[in-house]
Amino acid sequence: MASKVLQRVNERLLEENPAEHQLFDIILITTDSWQQQQSFSIINSTRRHGLEVSRFCFSKEEDFIESLMQNNVQLFLTTDGNEALQATQQGVPSALLDKNSASCPSEQLRVLFCEDAIIQPHAGSTAASQKSAQSFLAQLGQIRQKFGMFNSPVCFTLVTSRGGKDSCCSTLKSLRALGVSVDEAYCLGGAPRGPILSLLRPHLLLSDGFGQLDG
């Protein structure tokens, strides 16, 4: 459950610094009209699970990106690859939620940077989307820096599936230049990614919205 883990990160951030402003703010958005009719039960459900959702947003499918922008969303999480692609193209950084992560409880928010995970290369890279992607990454990086290397509630992992060691190395350095210090790195060199991903158990998959970091 990505929200629970995000809350845990917030808790730890506040432990480190009770005056912390840079916290995760969770907004639940749905375009499904059936779900909107059930709005009352959704709100109750989130309360019952102890999820601190600050805002609920119901919008029509055509307008959901506008809603994202109106709400100043810095990272849009979804299990739907198409939604993620659309949002990225319009300048809202998006990440895929791992459908399996609900079944794997974790004390640590695991963020995976995976080149070409779902979105085709170059498809999402407008100047606007790159800029917002980079600024979001920088913020993520800052949050990570508030914790030490050991026992951190956030963990950044890089997986490169296609290139060799040099392309992985340069991605490591590019991310570092943006302020994101990756904790774990896996260079697959064409080996099947399934077995490795099933071990990594990421909550969030950040991919080609953040492509072309050298650009």
Next chain:
Amino acid sequence: MSEIKAEEKTAGENSGEQDWEAAKAVFDSLKTKVPRPPKPQNAVTIAVSSRTLFNMVAERKLYEDEGLEKYVAFQVEHENEPMKPGPAFPFVKALMNVNTRLRELYPDSEELFDIVLMTNNHAQVGVRLINSINHYGLTIERFCMTGGKSPIGYLKAYMTNLYLSKDSEKVTDAIEEGIAAATMFMPEKESDLSSTQLRVAFDGDAVLFSDESEIIVKQHGLDTFFEHEKEFENKPLAQGPLKCFLEALGKLQRKFYAKNERMNCPIRTFLVTARSAASSGARVLKTLRSWGLEIDEALFLAGAPKGPLLEKIRPHIFFDDQMFHIEGAKELGTISAHVPYGIGQKYNKGKLIEQPKKK
């Protein structure tokens, strides 16, 4: 330890194939003509840890004395300085040489060695590791930097045939999971090793074979052991943790034989055993034969120390289950790898050692 790597049918097989094809495109486009690494199921995968590949003794001390953050900061500060070679370095270079020869004879085959860096170093240290790998021109294109997590799952994901590490706990875990593994030691003096032939030496009991016979020696003495081995001469011994690795080497050797390269084969294997040829040797040779495995040279020491003989053989790596033999080999310049398996772990120089309570 599966002899044949089963074809992995995962749900993401389509994306797996896409990655595979895309990887070919990426590697083909590189200016330095580095071939795309083989599919894990076709290759003999050797996983080496960072401390076996490179000499990181000083850095390790820094980590132990001053903690993780200082250690990582130091590595990042020095990331453009290549590290010195570690105990597995000559072995890796010898593997690369075999690959070159294999590619000459079989340009389209994927039956090659694939070397994977398997470290639980933090990814930021990875930059220095990759720079060092590039400095020496090592063909290592795959790696896992697990940032502290156990490598066992990743070893399986890469279908690892052999895992080399400096950390005996990880090695023990790997062996318990059925992966051939050994803890490497740096020799005390330098040795001139072949640059044209990979030479691998194995102890017999509790390395290639199970420890069933060693149990008899330890518990009932040598005489009982000799009687037992004579009686059961024709009954093959059970297999030990390194048997599958010997088998993988044999498979590659036969590729050279098939092309009339037996005299010039770049892989040579040695059995170096404390058994004596006359009284207990036959069972060993018959067991190997029953497995369809060949070993190029079988040396029966009848209890004599292994060090001097190994000094003559000059293997790139020598596997033994008993620290006593590892020490002897190290002293005389042999790169040794301890296999923590079997009853030998409970004894030192023939005496039962007190086992520390498990944490």
